Amino acid sequence: MTGRRGGTFVFTADPVFPPVSGADLRNWRTVLGAARLGPVTAVSLWGPPPGAAPTPPDDITLATLSDATAAAVFRRPAGGTAVDLTFPEGWRERLDALLAGGAPQRIVIEHLGLAPLLALPVLQGARRILDMHNVESDLLAASEPLWRRLLTRDAKTRAVRAVERAMIAAVDEVWLCSAIDAARLARLHPGVPPLRVVPNAVPSTWRDGALAGEPDARLRQDGPRLLFVGHLRYRPNIAAALFLARRLLPLLRRRLPGATLVLAGRAPHHRVRALAGPGVTLVEGPDDLGSLYAAADVAAVPLRVGGGTRIKVLEAMAAGLPVVATALAVEGLDLEPGRHVLIAERPESFVAAIERLWRDADFAARQRAEARAHVLGRFGAAVVDAAIAAGLAGPAGRPDKG
Template sequence: MKMLIITASLPYPPASGGAIRLYGILRGLHDAGHRITLMAFADEPITENNPLPPLCEQIITVPAPPRPITARLRDLVFTRQPDIARRLYSEEFVTRLQALLSREKFDLIQIEAIEVACYLPLVKAAQSDAKVVFDTFNAEYLLQRVIFQIDRQEFKRLPAAVYSWLQAGRIERFEREMCQLADAVLAVSPEDAEALRIFRIDQQVHIVPSGIFVADYQDTTWQPDMPPCSLVFTGKMDYRPNVDAMLWFVESIFPQIQQQIPEVRLYIVGQKPHSRLEVLKSNPAITLTGWVDAVQPYLNAASVYIAPLRMGSGTRLKLLEAMASGCAIVATTIAAAGMVPETKQAMVIADEVADTAAAIITLLQNPVRCKELGDAALISVRAHYDWSVLIPRLLAVYGALQRG
C-alpha cells in the first residue's frame, strides 16, 4: 500500500513513548513492503545518519508553530477546542499537506495521536477514497480526568486542576468527533479501547499495543558508573504523569527506603526535566540526567526499575524497555494497566506508600529474586510485545479496511 503518516514530530531519536511506537511501526511497515510518506513537524534538518529516510519514500517536515501562553489563554476563553488540538495547528502545514494530497493519491492515511488530529478532517475531505486511521496513544479525556482528581487534592495544584477539568470535557468532544470521522481507530490497550468504543456505533476500535524490538535492548557492553543499590525511572520528564510520579515517590516513598538502605540512589533518566523537579537536584542521593543518547545502559545498571505512576493510560513503553533489559520492576496498578496478565506477573505491583517501599527494599536486599523477575520479564515482553508479534496485528487491521 501507499501510505501517508502524519505525526507531531520525527520519531527518531525514539526518546518518548510516541516516538518509540511510531519508529517501530515504520520499521515494520517498511519490512512488509509498504511505501510510506512521513509528514511531521521538525525545526532541524534530518541528519545524514538518521535511519528514517531509508524507511520512507519521502519525508516532509514543517517547523513547529509557536504557541505562546497568550494564545493558549485566548483559546481557553474564546474557543471550545481543547488546548492539545490547537497546539500544532499550522497554516504552513495545511498548505504543504493540501499540496501533497492534490498531487498524490494514498491508499491509507494514518494520523498519529491527538496532537495532529486537527488535520484529520482536511485529509478525509481531500481524499475520500483513502482509508483514514486514527492511532491514539491513550484515551486522552480519561487521562485529564485522572489528573484533575489528583491535582485537586493539593492546594498549590488547584490552578492545574481547574485547567484539567476544563480540558477534559473539550477533549472528550474532540476525541468523539475524530474517532467518528476516521475509518478505524487504533488503541494501545483494552482499557483505552473500551473508553473509545463508546464514540463509535460500529465498534471499529482495534487494539494494537505499542511494542519494542527486544533485540535492541540486549547490548550490555556499556553501563554508567552506578552504585549497587540503584533505582531507575525513565521517561520524558516534562510529561505531567512522570513529574507527578517522581515528586510523589521522592516525597513519600524514597525516605522510607533510605532509612533501611542509606546507600540507595535514584536516577531519573529523561529529557527536559520540568521546573517542578528542580527541588530534587539538592538531594545528593538523586540524579536527574536530562537528555541521554540511550536509556538502555541505565536500565542495564539498575538494581530495581520503578514505575510509581498515579495517572496516565496506554501501553507503558518505559516498562517494556525495562523488561527487555531484564530489570526487576516495581510498578503501580496504573503503570501496569493495559498489559497482559502474564506480563504483570513478571513484576511487583504495589500502590500504597508502605507496600511500595517494602517491595523495593526487599528486592534491593535480594539480588537472586531480582534476577528471577528480570528473566521472567524478558521472556514475557518477547512473547507479547516484540514488534515481530504486533506488526501482523496492525497489517490485519489495514487489510480488513482495504477489503471494506
C-alpha cells in the same frame, strides 16, 4: 519533497525519527510495520532542520509541514481545546507538494490535534485510521483536580470528548494500546468504528540487547540504584518523580543507606530539576538509555494517572531490570504480580518490594528472566507489526456507513 505514490502516510505532531519519547517509539513502530506493505511517508507538523536527523531506511520518507518549533505547534490556539495544535503558516502548501505524486492508499493519524487533516478532500479516498495512544478525555478527567472539574462543570473534558467523537466518526478504524483502553473508548463513545488493539512494542534497542548487570555483582554495594525514565515535563511523570525523591527514597535509605535514585528524561520541569541533590541524580535528554539500565538495580514506576501501556515498563523488563510499580503503571500488560512484577502503592510497600529484590538475588533473577521472556513474547516487533499490517490491510470506508 514529494511523498511516495500511494502507500501509507503516517501523520504525527512530533517527528518520528529518531524516536525519543514513548509516543515517538510507538509512531516509529507504526512506520516500520507499515513499511512491510510498501512505501511509507511519515509527516510531522514540525521537525528538525534539514540534515539534523539520521537518514531513515530506504522505504521510508520523512517530511515536515513547517519550519516551526515544537513550542509553536503545541501552543494552544485561541479558543481551542486541551488537545488542539497550531498548524503553522504554509502547512497546506507543503502537504499539497507531498501529495503531488498521488494520494495515499492508507493514512494513520496519531494525535487528536491533527483533526483538520481528516476534512481534506484529497485524503477522503484513503483507508483512515486513528491511533489513540491514550483515551485522552478519560486521561484528562483523571488528571484534573476535582475542585476544578466541579468549578468548570467539566468543560475541558467535555470539549476534548467532543473532538474524540468527531474524529472517531470520520475514520475507518481506531487503534488502541490495550483491551482496557478499547473498553473505555467503547463505553465513552457508543457506536465507535471497529477497534483494534495494537500494543506498544518493546523498543528495538532491547530485542537482542544484553541484560542489565547480574544481581551477584551488585550485592557488593550497600544499597540499590533506582531508575525512573520518562518525559519529565509530563504531569504524571512529575508526580512520580516527586514521590520517588521525597517520599520513597528517604524511607528506603533508613533500611538501605546506600540507596540512590536516577531520574532520566527529556525537558525536566523545574520541580523535577529541584530534586537533584544528595542521592538523586538527574539525567536530562539521555543519549544512551542502555548505560542507565545497565547501571540500575530496580526500575520504580509509581504512576497514578495515565492510559495506554507504558513503554518505560516494557523497556525496563526487556533490559532485564526488575520492576516495582503501581497497578496502574502495568495496566494492560498482562503481567502476573509476584512473577513478572512487584506491585506497590504506598511508600512502605515500595520499600518492602525493593528490599526483597535487593536481598534475595535468586528471586530477583527469576523475576528478571520471566518478565523479559513475557514482554519479548507478547510485545515483540513481530507481534506488533502483524497487528499493524492487519489494520492497514482493511478497506477504505466503514461498512456501518453504507
